[in-house]
Amino acid sequence: MSGGTDKVAIIGCGLIGRGWAIAFARAGWRVALWDSATGAAAASVDAIRLGLHDLETAGLLEADASIVANSVAVVETMQQAVDGASYVQENAPEQAEIKRDVFLALDRITSPNALIGSSTSTMPGSVFLADVPGRHRCIVAHPSNPPHLMPVVEIVPSPWHDDATVTRVRLLMQSIGQAPIVVKQEIEGFVLNRLQAAVINEAISLVGEDAIDPSDLDSVMKHGLGLRWALMGPFETMDLNAPQGFLDYARRYGALYESMGRALHVAAPWPPSALTRIESSREARRANEPVSAQMARRDRALMQLLAMKKTIGLDAK
């Protein structure tokens, strides 16, 4: 763990921390793994090696996987993890007190120039950063799961952020091949989960009123909307679906969307009968395959998709 390359400290080595470790190692960083639970960091190494190997197989790794894996090291203390690190990614449990304590500790022991990002998916920084003296250099950097296969990272500044922190974390994420975006306000769910909630709430409601069977609903997405959205966002899609572009689309179809909006039921509690029906449908299709095997299959499919997008120049740049 020496030399001129950048170093990242991964604090918390569950699924998300492991993915981050792979993402940083892939980009040539030195990676230090630390977890407050004894043995947890060491236990993550095999999964990280396997992840790097899978990336190599998919043509998504420029160097040899086993060489890249050598840049990942397990350390014994939080202090060792952050020594010499220019960036720290926190992946502690999703509880405000825990996050606050971890950030207080990190702020005390890191180099004053280091930036500290949190993987939190539900808590804006204002929930756990108020008491942290160096809160100007702390920020939410929320990945999707798994981070090394889902490029998007939601950067959410807290009320006390330094503008330079936003800029530097955005550039840093770009430099390791992620697709950072900035959420300019501390809104509930940030942006990704807000869009996901809009779809999921409507999907469950449609099953609840028996407008569609669960497996058909999934088909609408994976054999329809999702194909487009893997390649272009909603605004890009609209821009291409009217002769004169986006505004033309808004003029032609705005009233229709407003009307459909009134028909959407996104705020209702999920009806239990719908949940039961969806569970039965999933059960019938799971075919007793263990979750780990299903996840591995999903990850391989994501890698194929990323490799395909890279080939045609539609990857995150």
Place this chain on the structure above:
Amino acid sequence: MSGGTDKVAIIGCGLIGRGWAIAFARAGWRVALWDSATGAAAASVDAIRLGLHDLETAGLLEADASIVANSVAVVETMQQAVDGASYVQENAPEQAEIKRDVFLALDRITSPNALIGSSTSTMPGSVFLADVPGRHRCIVAHPSNPPHLMPVVEIVPSPWHDDATVTRVRLLMQSIGQAPIVVKQEIEGFVLNRLQAAVINEAISLVGEDAIDPSDLDSVMKHGLGLRWALMGPFETMDLNAPQGFLDYARRYGALYESMGRALHVAAPWPPSALTRIESSREARRANEPVSAQMARRDRALMQLLAMKKTIGLDAK
């Protein structure tokens, strides 16, 4: 135009009709093209040939493109189009009177066993089928655009449908490689556009309250959610994101989604300031590329994605 193969009549040869012609020809059907506007059917032939050629290049056509193209013929009258056709796909303009007149005519001149599907994206059958004597064999079969690259087809029975019509059209669509789903009620927007509206309305609102820049919003989709949704639907995704599957996910996160649901603003009219900002962002990125070139690029990307999904066994079966 003879032999034992199935024959489809394509009524209306705009973008949607052309895509349907490609989809049926690809599956080995004889295709008759007719359009009420003189010359329109003939004008569509080059685009159909090109579409078949592109499919061949992408490895998505089993036979030789030029041989397949020979199964597509332009005819002079609606009667010639439907003669011997077991299925008719109507792609007339989106106006109730026009659809009604076309269905009245088709019902009169088709073989009594033929099934008649409408490509309408906005009108349930009850809007234009009430006066059609053979309305039991008429049904909405709404494709996504372009039909030959977006497998999903929304089958929407009217109040007067014959159950056998639903079953036969579903099987027919499966047999040509599409992904048919059944919308069991005549709800506004069917299902695909309801899910799309949930996303678009929320996306525009988020830009409207300056929570995110338009190009970042697109990134959240194409470098995040959309990658998953190209491979699996929302219920499949939920099933895989909690240790005990779908119901476990619903228990863990239901309250969060309900709370996010309350924060969603899906029924508001689109704020003009948001539309202006999105248009400016799109303008800056369009780079003066003609719409036709952008569409061709989108279609090639879709073909790569379909070929990739086919390779890993995630295509519509």
